[in-house]
Amino acid sequence: MTQQLTLLSPSGERTLVELKEAPDFTRPAAPLRSRVAYAAAHVVPRTAGDNTPNAPADIDWDATLGFRRNLYSWGLGVADAMDTAQRNLGLDSVATRELIARSAEVARYSGGALVVGVNTDHLSDVSVSLATAIDAYKEQLHFAEDHEAPAVLMASRHIARAADGAADYAHAYREVLQSASQPVVLHWLGEAFDPSLAGYFGSREWQFAAATVISIIEENVDRVSGIKMSLLDAAAEVYLRERLPNGVRMFTGDDFNYVGLIGGADVPVATQPDIDPSSERRHSDALLGAFAAIGPAASVAIQALDADDPARYLEVLAPTEELSRQIFSHPTYFYKTGVAFLSWLNGHQPAFQMMSGQHSSRSLPHLSRIVELANAANVLEDPALASERWQAMLRLNGVEA
Template sequence: MTALTLLDELGGRRTAQLAEEPAFAKPARPLGTRVAYAAAHVVPSAFADNTPGRPAEIDWDATLAFRHHVWSWGLGVADAMDTAQRNMGLDAAATRELVTRSAAEAASVGGALVVGVNTDHLEAERVSLDEVVAAYVQQLHHAEDAGAGVVLMASRHLARAASSGADYVRVYREVLAAAGAPVVLHWLGTAFDPALAGYFGSDDPALAADTLLEIIDAAPDKVTGVKMSLLDADAEIAVRRRLPASARMFTGDDFHYVGLIEGDEQGHSDALLGAFAAVAPNASAAIQALDAGDVAGYRAILGPTEALSRQVFAAPTYFYKTGVAFLAWLNGHQPAFQMVGGLHAARSLPHLSRIVELANAAGALELPELAAARWHAMLAVNGIDAASGPDASAPASHLGTAVFA
């Protein structure tokens, strides 16, 4: 068996045994007991100028192949969200094209898809509430015209323009009135985006929740669910128990999702998670276990991934996208460990080493030998003498058409 070389925070080396390839099976029928979306990232062209401030140049073949990977495991795709580097490298033109292309791919295979709708195409930082509404509606209509479901993302422009919870109620009322189908609302916490402080009118989650629920109660036919990304399980459960029957709670809590998805005697959360992009096979297999009534099996499969997710989403949490892309590269879903905006440089080698270690322990390395080879090659490029392992390439017959050697 291959030995993985791992690094500690001071660059000291140790080894761990590479785990065997996980034995998860793709579902034979649609997942039933939970609705689950993986928030997908984008893959840049490796030769492009992927430096901070430059427009995103997307490798569309690899980006869309990754979405097909997620759909093949029975999960939905949440696209053009913060995981796709909205406000962190994905510019407005690339976002529009991503929505259009992903919607077409989803239609071609019957894959579930929702896309983020925001106001981030506006050039000015400070705008009026009316301009916020118009910007939301412009992106909303583009997404609906493309055939995608909608997640109404938290807006930095709205956070700056609003002076009270009433301003949020007004803006969401007007935007929801323009929606042609029910949407998912998104409450993104400051760990993910510090510019969203005080969203829904208060820094107190309980008071902000009152505003959120007022928005839903005013238009129950226009809201199909809420994605909460506060990394606060108690706050999520409190809101979940107050939602009308017409609205689902989609957990965006990448620290506590195992228990939230399992639920309790009063209900459960469905999932819309960046973490699930990193562990799509594990997530699918765990929900298949729930579908079969095997709660212990669900916990055994998904439980170990939570430690991995906590590492990927460690503070500063908004750099979690680096870990998602890193795992996609290790698992053969993109040809190079690169990200738009140069974000592949946002985490240290010891941080990435811990991701390798936890992914190995959680059964989240889809092709372990390839992952080990790529990791050891990365160490070598950085002047670290890794343990001997296989060549960084792998036979095409083993990797398959969606995997890059």
């Protein structure tokens, strides 16, 4: 007998849809080749912990690190201690350092690729001098390096407040990059993810900010391995991608348009921005929060590119983009709720909980739409378990099937 899912509309109307069978996805037999792909992983709180607003993070380390091992088993890398791990929204500086240290150990034992976020968010003052912010960046960078974890230099709220134009950004990044012992990944995070970062790199106009980014990279090209771009603007990403120096990767952080950006010239997509035929930059690699939500599908899609099968790539990955757009819908910075919700539905954590109570940041109809789209996109890893957990959550909230 076909199982059905109960869905809930914003008006309170209940509908039923057919529950799909588990996806027939297979883990890769060899490392992924055609794209470099990192899933920005979330953090699982301890169910009995006091993970209320402003409380120190109380982390379920077994579930948190188990989730990372699962991503590695699918051939994906892990981007840790990033926004998806609730930096500035529950993950305090003490927990951040422990997460980096533990995650680095798991990566070493698992043979997995890891990058970790470094920032200035351990500073207690909201506003500091540019010099103080630079020193804070260096402190976190050196901690990551001490644990043999390659760094992603995350966009900093302190730098955004202290910098007075593009020259200050160039100075700050020059100072930090020259102190790095190995190349790092830069991060351009748009204000949809964090309104306090508006005008980052010295301008609210992305073309002017892009010129500053290119200048920073060209000046420090031996210290920059790539840049993660999270503006949710595919055309802006392609523009910058085509102008990067040789050897510097573009990691898409565009959770709205990743199918075309990762597929690139290998996978014609109608909504994809034009790619300059003369450009050597034919695609973006990936560093995505969305990939934490759809890890097996992301792996299988890249396996298809490895096998020179763009049709299979689109078959698997294209349906996930509407799901990702729902997870990352306005206000975008609450996307972590959707990632944790899918983790719970897929059996990777014992409860739908988040640090600082962030699991309450999305409505029941919003979560219902995630369930609907996850089912349609074939990313419910154990559909029967997902249905059981979703139905229990509905009943808990007074909604009967």
